[in-house]
Amino acid sequence: MAKSRKSKKSRKIPRINPIRFLRRWGLRFATLIVVVIVGVVVAHRWMMPPETYYMGQEEHRLGKISYRWVSIDEVAPVMARSIVAAEDANFCNHWGFDMNAIRDAIEDGGGRGASTLSQQTVKNTYLWHGRSWLRKALEALMTPLVELAWDKRRIVEVYMNVAEFDEGVFGVGAASRHYFDVAPSKLTARHAALLAAVLPDPKGRSAKNPSAWMKKRASSIMDGAATIDRDGRADCFED
Numbered sequence: 132m133a134k135s136r137k138s139k140k141s142r143k144i145p146r147i148n149p150i151r152f153l154r155r156w157g158l159r160f161a162t163l164i165v166v167v168i169v170g171v172v173v174a175h176r177w178m179m180p181p182e183t184y185y186m187g188q189e190e191h192r193l194g195k196i197s198y199r200w201v202s203i204d205e206v207a208p209v210m211a212r213s214i215v216a217a218e219d220a221n222f223c224n225h226w227g228f229d230m231n232a233i234r235d236a237i238e239d240g241g242g243r244g245a246s247t248l249s250q251q252t253v254k255n256t257y258l259w260h261g262r263s264w265l266r267k268a269l270e271a272l273m274t275p276l277v278e279l280a281w282d283k284r285r286i287v288e289v290y291m292n293v294a295e296f297d298e299g300v301f302g303v304g305a306a307s308r309h310y311f312d313v314a315p316s317k318l319t320a321r322h323a324a325l326l327a328a329v330l331p332d333p334k335g336r337s338a339k340n341p342s343a344w345m346k347k348r349a350s351s352i353m354d355g356a357a358t359i360d361r362d363g364r365a366d367c368f369e370d
Contacts, residue, residue: 172273173280175256180289184259189299199304203288206303207318209356210326211287212365214294216355217327219248223283223367227274250274252290283367295333296326310338324349324356 179200182190190196203211215222221229225247232245246254253273258266277286296306303326307315311322318326325338328348336345359365 168273169276169280172257172276175289176281176285180256180293183256183293183301185255185295186293186301189295193299196299196301197305197309198301199308200292200302201304201315203284203291206291206315207323208369209320210291210303210315210318210323211368212356212360213320213323213327213352214287214291214330215248215365215368216359217324217330217352218251220355220359220364222248222287223364225249227278247274248290249278249286252286252293253277255293256289284369287368294330296329297337298334300333306338320353320356321349324352327352 182198186196186198219229221231227247227249229245229247232247235245250270253270254260254266257273258269281289292302292304294303295301296303297309300306300309303315303318306326306329307313307318307322310326311318313322322338325341325345328341328345329336329338336342338345341349
């Protein structure tokens with residue numbers, strides 16, 4: 132009995148190494164975050180994404196927004212072609228990053244954009260607006276995941292539903308009625324080109340009262356949409 136009591140007294144309480152503890156739980160937390168992100172992105176291959184962070188900001192600022200989700204099957208095909216022609220003509224030929232555009236942007240000294248439609252979809256759907264290295268890093272990590280989990284048609288569908296077309300007007304479903312008072316399935320080539328021309332600057336441009344520059348840009352987009360239809364660069368997102 133005395134020997135047993137002595138052994139109990141001499142038993143040491145294990146000491147916790149704080150660095151090892153934090154490293155272990157940090158790794159577990161990071162793994163959980165990755166699993167959640169992957170699960171959400173994969174689920175959105177079929178499920179409609181919720182309203183975006185930027186939509187929430189604008190709703191808080193303006194009091195309300197106009198937003199209507201529509202399936203790509205309910206949108207005139209020329210709308211998708213116009214968006215791709217305006218934003219990312221080589222959309223069907225890359226895996227999320229257009230390396231040629233990136234090289235051109237570097238050679239140009241950063242004076243031109245190189246973001247693909249896939250990158251813009253990730254930013255608009257999951258991240259926030261504004262310039263920051265953290266956002267760009269997350270965008271770069273999530274873009275290949277979206278390309279892997281979704282097909283090209285789904286990327287175009289989500290993009291045209293979360294893009295802002297006027298102040299507080301989100302998605303082609305709301306924009307078609309806001310500007311032209313028609314359903315998205317009734318959009319003409321001219322309507323689609325004007326909507327696509329608005330996208331880089333929705334607060335500074337109007338598809339209803341286009342400037343001379345906007346009209347010229349819309350004509351260029353119409354030509355581009357017809358071109359990618361003819362040469363097969365629209366095949367990846369059309370039935």
